Amino acid sequence: MxxxxxxxxxxxxxxxxxxxxxxxxxxxxxxxxxxxxxxxxxxxxxxxxxxxxxxxxxxxxxxxxxxxxxxxxxxxxxxxxxRYVSRAVEFSDDINTFPTKLFDNAINALMTAKEELPLKAIARAVDQIAQARRVYFFGLGTSAAVARDAEHKFFRFNVPVFTHEDPLMQRMLAASAGVGDLFFFISHTGRTKVLVEAAEIARQTEASIVSLTAEGSPLADKSHCCINVKVEEDTEQYLPMTSRLVQLVILDVLAAGVTLRRGEGFTPHLARIKDSLKDTRFQTS
Amino acid sequence: MxxxxxxxxxxxxxxxxxxxxxxxxxxxxxxxxxxxxxxxxxxxxxxxxxxxxxxxxxxxxxxxxxxxxxxxxxxxxxxxxxRYVSRAVEFSDDINTFPTKLFDNAINALMTAKEELPLKAIARAVDQIAQARRVYFFGLGTSAAVARDAEHKFFRFNVPVFTHEDPLMQRMLAASAGVGDLFFFISHTGRTKVLVEAAEIARQTEASIVSLTAEGSPLADKSHCCINVKVEEDTEQYLPMTSRLVQLVILDVLAAGVTLRRGEGFTPHLARIKDSLKDTRFQTS
DNA sequence: TCATTATGTAGTAAATTTACTATTTTTAAA
DNA sequence: TTTAAAAATAGTAAATTTACTACATAATGA
CATH class of the missing domain: 1.10.10.10 (Winged helix-like DNA-binding domain superfamily/Winged helix DNA-binding domain)
Structure with missing residues (x-):
């Protein structure tokens, strides 16, 4: 049942x-x-x-x-x-209706994604990240913010992590890659030309390419490992909202996966990073 | 019933x-x-x-x-x-269990936040953003990525939008603010010193201060309008995950609110921005 | 014992499902 | 294309299951 x-x-x-x-x-x-x-x-x-x-x-x-x-x-x-059906916000909506709609859409997207989680691809991605000598997170537009967020997570694993929003930097870094480098591309559509081109360039090196994008997209084709995200979102008409949420949670999953891979002995390291922030905050009264 | x-x-x-x-x-x-x-x-x-x-x-x-x-x-x-209980990932988890846990936690957080949505504060924030002459989104750490995401959303409304991760820039911009400027601070704890200080500086100008943070925190105290996010998250022990998701959705809500405020006549403007991206993508075959 | 409450029986109406038939749509061949 | 056969779809009617009501009987307590 x-x-x-x-x-x-x-x-x-x-x-x-x-x-x-x-x-x-x-x-x-x-x-x-x-x-x-x-x-x-x-x-x-x-x-x-x-x-x-x-x-x-x-x-x-x-x-x-x-x-x-x-x-x-x-x-x-x-x-x-x-409400499990995505509903678009309309001009007849008011403060009592549209926030609920947006939250419902977000929740809905996460639940759908959860059901169709590509566990095998995720496991492989965790492997690759855990082994990488260097990791680059590349995204553009909304996905650039996601990449930035990923940088914030993954630097904790004692692996140098880089993000660049500049397509030229992305190309050059891709071209100069070698064994042990991992390029992690983030894109909802998987069709952004400059990003796909960067992936193509990276593909000609010894680097591994992981992408978090739509199945069957040009970007997915260039990747060694592709984590498919199936979010039905009309990005032609609306702004990307739900897709980036799913991307973020999947990156959380990858981070958790790497943490588990590192094992319990790694916890003190993470705690030290936490502690370094202590003095930057006002104490709770 | x-x-x-x-x-x-x-x-x-x-x-x-x-x-x-x-x-x-x-x-x-x-x-x-x-x-x-x-x-x-x-x-x-x-x-x-x-x-x-x-x-x-x-x-x-x-x-x-x-x-x-x-x-x-x-x-x-x-x-x-x-399934209303958040569950922590443990070292005994494997690929079949921890992704689900993380997704469940994310979904739970959004569901809880949805029920306790501070609609009045949101409505006021929409008002302020819609009227602002300039908007600054400031956050640090994980919240910096959220601020970046916000920048990506709000520039569409014909209002100059800025983000800075540099605390010194944040201070200087806060000090030089004037009527019509809006500072939007994003922080899970509301206790990050440099951010609170920037808010304090901005408070001494004619600018409005809106914050997306914890109720009763130092940052909330400095704000004209505070959108409280009640997410129970142990950031002392784990990385912030769910709180930033809630923040992102609330920013989506604010963006939608501003769009509605601008009215239907504004749609062509948004469509033009969309169209500008068309040629950057590979066409769907 | 009588009154009151509690429980069960049996019948009925309603709802659901099955089996069958007519119709439409699709497929493939002429 | 056109036509014929096959497949699928949708409805009718009948069978079955389910839920409820009215009434009868049993139990309980004064």
């Missing part, structure tokens, strides 16, 4: 692959999920404009044994209070 | 006040709550050793309209109570 943590997201995702009446049912449920959990199969069928067996088939398509079981799963996934 | 947050606890509490057959039903449910949500009234009655109407009466006694409604409430309260 592995109940889907967020059924609505699954429905939303498969919406395009459903046939006519199934899509009608899906829309009716997405419109009023809470109500659906309290409806009978007859009233939901009426609301969707389909027959009762169609609703039943819909339920089975999504892994339920039948309608009641489906309602149960729906209620369970609704219980956390998160 | 205000469903009881934890139905099982309520049943447990009232156990002594129930009559014989109701007590039997209660025990059967407490024994196997998950199973109860999947049972029919007949099978639950059999499991409890009572008749079906007894089960029905039991349900009504606890505020449900009937057995299906009761099952729904039970399922809901079972779903919510479970």
């Amino acid at each position: 592995t109940p889907e943590p967020n059924l609505l997201a699954v429905i939303q995702r498969q919406l395009s692959e459903l046939n006519k009446s199934e899509a009608k049912v899906a829309k009716a449920i997405l419109n009023a999920p809470e109500e659906a959990t309290r409806s009978s199969i007859a009233s939901l069928a009426a609301a969707a404009g389909v027959s009762e067996p169609s609703v039943n088939r819909f339920c089975k398509r999504f892994g339920a044994t039948g309608f009641p079981d489906f309602k149960l799963q729906l209620a369970t996934s609704l219980a956390s209070g998160v | 205000t469903p009881e947050p934890n139905l099982l606890a309520v049943i447990q509490r009232q156990l002594s006040e129930l009559n014989k057959s109701e007590a039997k039903v209660a025990k059967a449910i407490l024994n196997a709550p998950e199973e109860a949500t999947r049972s029919s009234i007949a099978s639950l009655a059999a499991a409890a050793g009572v008749s079906e109407p007894s089960v029905n009466r039991f349900c009504k006694r606890f505020g449900a309209t009937g057995f299906p409604d009761f099952k729904l409430q039970l399922a809901t309260s079972l779903a919510s109570g479970v």
